[in-house]
Amino acid sequence: MVQVKSALAAGVLLASAAYAVTPVVVDGADFVNAVSGARFQMIGVAYQPGGSAGYNPGSGTDPLSDEAQCLRDAILMQRAGINTVRVYNLDPMIDHTPCMSIFNAAGIYMVLDVNSPLPNESLNRAAPWESYNEDYMNRVFQIVEAFKSFPNTLGFFSANEVINEESDPSVPSYIRAVTRDIKDYIASHSDRTIPVGYSAADVRPLLADTFNYLSCNLEASAESKMDFFGLNSYSWCGDATFETAGYNILMEDFSSTTVPIFFSEYGCNEVEPRTFEEVGSIYSTPMTGVFSGGLVYEYTEEDNEYGLVTINDDNSIDLSQDYVNLMDQFNQIDLTALTQANSTATNLEAPTCESSMITSNLTNSFDIPERLSEISDLINNGVGGTWPTGTTEVTNTAEVATVRNPDGSELTGLELRVLPDDESNLPGENVSGTTGTAGPGTSTPSSTGTSSGGGSSPTGESAASSSKVNVDVLVLAALALGVWAQM
Numbered sequence: 063m064v065q066v067k068s069a070l071a072a073g074v075l076l077a078s079a080a081y082a083v084t085p086v087v088v089d090g091a092d093f094v095n096a097v098s099g100a101r102f103q104m105i106g107v108a109y110q111p112g113g114s115a116g117y118n119p120g121s122g123t124d125p126l127s128d129e130a131q132c133l134r135d136a137i138l139m140q141r142a143g144i145n146t147v148r149v150y151n152l153d154p155m156i157d158h159t160p161c162m163s164i165f166n167a168a169g170i171y172m173v174l175d176v177n178s179p180l181p182n183e184s185l186n187r188a189a190p191w192e193s194y195n196e197d198y199m200n201r202v203f204q205i206v207e208a209f210k211s212f213p214n215t216l217g218f219f220s221a222n223e224v225i226n227e228e229s230d231p232s233v234p235s236y237i238r239a240v241t242r243d244i245k246d247y248i249a250s251h252s253d254r255t256i257p258v259g260y261s262a263a264d265v266r267p268l269l270a271d272t273f274n275y276l277s278c279n280l281e282a283s284a285e286s287k288m289d290f291f292g293l294n295s296y297s298w299c300g301d302a303t304f305e306t307a308g309y310n311i312l313m314e315d316f317s318s319t320t321v322p323i324f325f326s327e328y329g330c331n332e333v334e335p336r337t338f339e340e341v342g343s344i345y346s347t348p349m350t351g352v353f354s355g356g357l358v359y360e361y362t363e364e365d366n367e368y369g370l371v372t373i374n375d376d377n378s379i380d381l382s383q384d385y386v387n388l389m390d391q392f393n394q395i396d397l398t399a400l401t402q403a404n405s406t407a408t409n410l411e412a413p414t415c416e417s418s419m420i421t422s423n424l425t426n427s428f429d430i431p432e433r434l435s436e437i438s439d440l441i442n443n444g445v446g447g448t449w450p451t452g453t454t455e456v457t458n459t460a461e462v463a464t465v466r467n468p469d470g471s472e473l474t475g476l477e478l479r480v481l482p483d484d485e486s487n488l489p490g491e492n493v494s495g496t497t498g499t500a501g502p503g504t505s506t507p508s509s510t511g512t513s514s515g516g517g518s519s520p521t522g523e524s525a526a527s528s529s530k531v532n533v534d535v536l537v538l539a540a541l542a543l544g545v546w547a548q549m
């Protein structure tokens with residue numbers, strides 16, 4: 063509760079900065095909006111253009127480094143109804159202010175992985191004691207610094223799919239150690255609480271134990287408890303059902319959760335085009351009694367063929383039928399039910415950790431690895447560097463790329479809708495773009511968003527293909543944060 067109150071105050075202050083979404087906080091088993099108290103559920107997508115090759119330290123590029131690309135993609139995500147984006151491999155040395163500001167203006171939260179597949183940038187599942195070192199934690203804290211000042215930073219994943227059949231039994235204790243260190247770093251260096259959680263592979267024999275181990279209350283190391291749990295699950299394919307997809311089993315496994323749970327990846331592609339029938343289940347009862355939504359894998363088409371859109375060499379975009387189908391599913395969500403606060407869920411307390419909770423080969427010891435003194439120094443002194451101070455105003459909002467529907471017709475009039483303070487995006491509410499004969503430069507809101515018929519635009523140019531994105535620094539935002547930091 064103390065956390066919620068301080069986040070409430072921070073939210074109010076941040077709201078006076080530029081077009082800021084309100085921070086989301088964890089309250090028991092729910093995410094809630096820190097100002098309105100409304101429940102928050104993720105309507106999300108994974109975003110890693112270029113796959114893991116899109117991250118290449120020293121090259122100056124990562125998925126959130128290119129302003130024009132972020133504007134192009136944020137417009138299409140906002141149109142589809144997305145309110146959360148997950149990004150995996152990030153370079154803390156890049157200034158992500160322009161991209162984070164664009165997503166913030168669109169009312170889209172970001173949940174960010176602190177790790178990458180490169181050496182010393184994640185826990186080694188075979189020998190976690192080797193990888194839990196100063197160099198690794200230095201990178202992790204740099205990611206925190208690089209994103210802590212943006213109000214739309216919803217959370218950090220301390221690890222992704224590290225526990226599986228091949229992992230050393232001690233891995234869960236190291237995940238708790240990393241989680242503890244990140245949370246302690248945030249407590250020392252951030253103006254507000256930012257949740258930290260784990261993203262699990264769907265290895266059913268280990269799932270309940272993983273969840274129990276990471277979410278229980280440990281008096282000796284309270285900070286090592288994860289704040290939320292993400293599950294990467296592809297068990298719903300085609301026209302599966304709640305039962306055949308095993309969602310009923312997940313509901314049983316997690317029915318007593320005391321932290322928010324969501325699908326940190328979903329969207330089986332064995333049957334194409336994907337129809338995303340699971341959306342109807344995920345965003346209605348009984349699922350919403352346990353889950354807080356999910357993130358579809360993934361925005362861009364890569365080698366593994368999960369894309370909602372294809373990015374062409376000329377930067378133009380082809381929407382897939384999957385994109386249209388997903389948007390149609392999102393448009394059917396009962397938004398009022400989605401945001402209803404649930405006092406039972408927000409009043410839950412975590413159970414105390416007990417060895418008997420663990421029945422698989424995972425360790426049942428709750429001795430969390432001690433922090434090296436070098437890592438303590440990093441937490442005490444902070445990691446050096448120049449870091450962003452917050453979002454800036456977004457002034458250029460017209461789509462910069464040519465976008466085509468699945469039938470090849472052009473989608474014109476696309477634009478970023480800059481939301482008022484304290485709002486986040488919802489399906490059907492901030493939709494731009496029209497298909498058909500409307501010429502470039504028009505901006506007709508459309509709530510249908512489907513792609514049937516219509517001739518393609520004769521010019522082949524989008525509404526604003528020549529305009530460059532230009533973000534002005536809003537000093538006020540920095541000032542507001544500075545004032546807050548003094549309090």
Ligand SMILES: *[C@@H]1O[C@H](CO)[C@@H](O)[C@H](O)[C@H]1NC(C)=O
Pocket residue numbers: 181182195196197198
């Ligand atoms: C990883 O970090 C450790 C300890 O901080 C260091 O000794 C080692 O050289 C690093 N390995 C790589 C591949 O950078």
Ligand SMILES: *[C@@H]1O[C@H](CO)[C@@H](O)[C@H](O)[C@H]1NC(C)=O
Pocket residue numbers: 091347350351352404405406407
């Ligand atoms: C409220 O939360 C409780 C505890 O998580 C859950 O069992 C119940 O289904 C939720 N109610 C609704 C309407 O979602």
Ligand SMILES: *[C@@H]1O[C@H](CO)[C@@H](O)[C@H](O)[C@H]1NC(C)=O
Pocket residue numbers: 227267422423
């Ligand atoms: C658990 O460990 C035993 C003995 O090492 C092994 O035979 C078994 O396959 C393991 N089970 C799992 C689920 O990893």
Ligand SMILES: *[C@@H]1O[C@H](CO)[C@@H](O)[C@H](O)[C@H]1NC(C)=O
Pocket residue numbers: 479480481482485491492
């Ligand atoms: C976006 O949708 C919300 C909710 O309907 C509405 O209040 C807001 O005015 C819309 N913003 C824009 C810029 O269209």
